[in-house]
Amino acid sequence: MTIDYRPGSWSYHHIADQDADGVFLYITALTSGGNPVVLMMPATLDSDAFVSLNASGDQAMVRCGDLSSYWTWIAGDFGSNIKVMYSNDAGSYWYTALDDAAYWYSDCEAMMIGPGNDERVTVSNQYLIHVSNFLGDGTLYWLDRNIVSGYFVTALDRIDVNPDVGFQGFYSGSDVVDASENDYRQQIDISDSLPSVRVNCLVAL
Amino acid sequence: MPATPPIPQSIVNKIKARSQSVRWTVTLKEVRTFSAYCCNIDSDAIMGVAKQPVPIVSISPNPVCLGESIDWDLTDSYAPGSTVSAWSIDFGDSSNDSGANIATAFGSHTYAAIGSYTVTVVIEEGTGRTTTMTREVNVVDCSEPPASFLYIGTDGEGVWFLNRKDGDTNWQQCNTGLTDDALYVNSMVMKPGQGHINSSQHRMCIATRAGVFFTSNGGRSWEQIELPDPSNAEFADSPAATVDELDFIRVFYDNLDANSVYVVAYKAGS
Numbered sequence: 001m002t003i004d005y006r007p008g009s010w011s012y013h014h015i016a017d018q019d020a021d022g023v024f025l026y027i028t029a030l031t032s033g034g035n036p037v038v039l040m041m042p043a044t045l046d047s048d049a050f051v052s053l054n055a056s057g058d059q060a061m062v063r064c065g066d067l068s069s070y071w072t073w074i075a076g077d078f079g080s081n082i083k084v085m086y087s088n089d090a091g092s093y094w095y096t097a098l099d100d101a102a103y104w105y106s107d108c109e110a111m112m113i114g115p116g117n118d119e120r121v122t123v124s125n126q127y128l129i130h131v132s133n134f135l136g137d138g139t140l141y142w143l144d145r146n147i148v149s150g151y152f153v154t155a156l157d158r159i160d161v162n163p164d165v166g167f168q169g170f171y172s173g174s175d176v177v178d179a180s181e182n183d184y185r186q187q188i189d190i191s192d193s194l195p196s197v198r199v200n201c202l203v204a205l
Numbered sequence: 206m207p208a209t210p211p212i213p214q215s216i217v218n219k220i221k222a223r224s225q226s227v228r229w230t231v232t233l234k235e236v237r238t239f240s241a242y243c244c245n246i247d248s249d250a251i252m253g254v255a256k257q258p259v260p261i262v263s264i265s266p267n268p269v270c271l272g273e274s275i276d277w278d279l280t281d282s283y284a285p286g287s288t289v290s291a292w293s294i295d296f297g298d299s300s301n302d303s304g305a306n307i308a309t310a311f312g313s314h315t316y317a318a319i320g321s322y323t324v325t326v327v328i329e330e331g332t333g334r335t336t337t338m339t340r341e342v343n344v345v346d347c348s349e350p351p352a353s354f355l356y357i358g359t360d361g362e363g364v365w366f367l368n369r370k371d372g373d374t375n376w377q378q379c380n381t382g383l384t385d386d387a388l389y390v391n392s393m394v395m396k397p398g399q400g401h402i403n404s405s406q407h408r409m410c411i412a413t414r415a416g417v418f419f420t421s422n423g424g425r426s427w428e429q430i431e432l433p434d435p436s437n438a439e440f441a442d443s444p445a446a447t448v449d450e451l452d453f454i455r456v457f458y459d460n461l462d463a464n465s466v467y468v469v470a471y472k473a474g475s
Contacts, residue, residue: 161400198361
């Protein structure tokens with residue numbers, strides 16, 4: 001049987017990833033009916049993909065943890081306000097990490113895991129950046145950062161040696177790239193000579 | 206710091222092979238719920254995967270400061286349906302270790318010079334099947350803090366680079382070799398642990414509307430990775446999609462092979 005899919009998100013930078021041990025590829029896609037799915041396929045590519053998660057909604061993207069192959073996060077519009085989910089058992093079960101329409105105005109635009117912590121995901125949707133935090137008892141809560149530029153955040157990354165240092169790229173406008181040295185609490189425009197252009201992806205090191 | 210060598214043809218071929226096998230139109234032999242067998246990746250009967258041994262390699266820290274040792278551990282490696290009968294590790298600096306008992310496959314190692322080293326691990330199982338994995342270890346000079354480098358891929362303006370060391374705010378355009386649709390950069394990936402390396406040696410890949418490009422000199426020049434036309438089995442339409450019809454939308458490194466990348470392509474309308 002053949003099923004045709006479309007990319008799960010226009011933010012192409014996040015639609016596929018490989019788990020930390022290199023065993024599985026995770027791919028998010030939209031079915032012909034427009035609903036998101038999470039596909040998994042052996043990284044050896046010698047066996048076809050299978051469906052790990054079916055959802056309603058219209059967008060999904062994925063990022064795998066860098067340290068453990070058990071941790072994978074997905075974000076998007078899965079309907080019923082569910083925007084972020086994670087699996088800590090290699091895609092066997094997906095937990096809802098955030099399901100709160102009050103904080104989420106539209107589709108997710110960018111996401112990243114870590115660095116150095118698979119339980120921390122940083123997700124943006126339009127004017128907000130959200131950072132997950134787990135308490136010692138496993139309780140998950142979110143830190144929400146307002147984007148002062150007023151532009152959509154389309155790319156995110158942090159520096160390995162100092163996870164509090166982060167950067168974000170924007171959809172368009174005079175503010176193209178911002179930097180933050182305190183976990184996105186404050187952001188500084190570092191666009192300088194850049195043309196006004198949409199940033200699709202960003203790598204910081 | 207040794208100069209970064211050009212891409213060996215064997216690696217290009219491997220990239221080609223990977224990209225040829227990855228397709229956006231995913232053919233499913235069966236649509237099955239994952240919960241039934243998610244935790245049973247050892248079962249080749251279910252997954253249809255050959256019983257290749259699976260190397261699990263832990264190396265830390267990486268990058269490592271010159272003079273400090275890395276701890277390496279292969280003991281989680283396994284062989285589905287069989288047992289690991291031999292292992293070896295080559296540290297890329299003419300040092301190596303090997304053994305038969307996977308439980309003893311761990312230790313530490315110290316490199317004598319700054320540079321990027323390819324660590325090669327081979328795991329063999331009882332019937333003689335072997336799997337080889339490579340990891341890149343970067344040995345860096347920690348006497349100075351890492352520079353802060355930033356690359357962005359844009360929608361129509363290609364790749365830009367900023368060296369924030371010393372407060373530099375001057376972005377540099379890195380588009381030599383990129384024109385037209387190649388300036389629409391959908392994703393980029395950089396080998397990890399390059400923060401201590403001179404930017405002229407940064408290695409990264411980008412996926413664009415026009416194809417996949419590679420640089421080994423921090424974007425000072427880009428080389429297009431020639432991709433073969435996909436077969437009709439990969440894009441099940443008629444006639445088969447050509448490589449020119451594809452939008453290359455995601456590229457990411459193979460965690461099991463430091464010299465390979467996966468490419469996800471999409472044919473609009475398929």
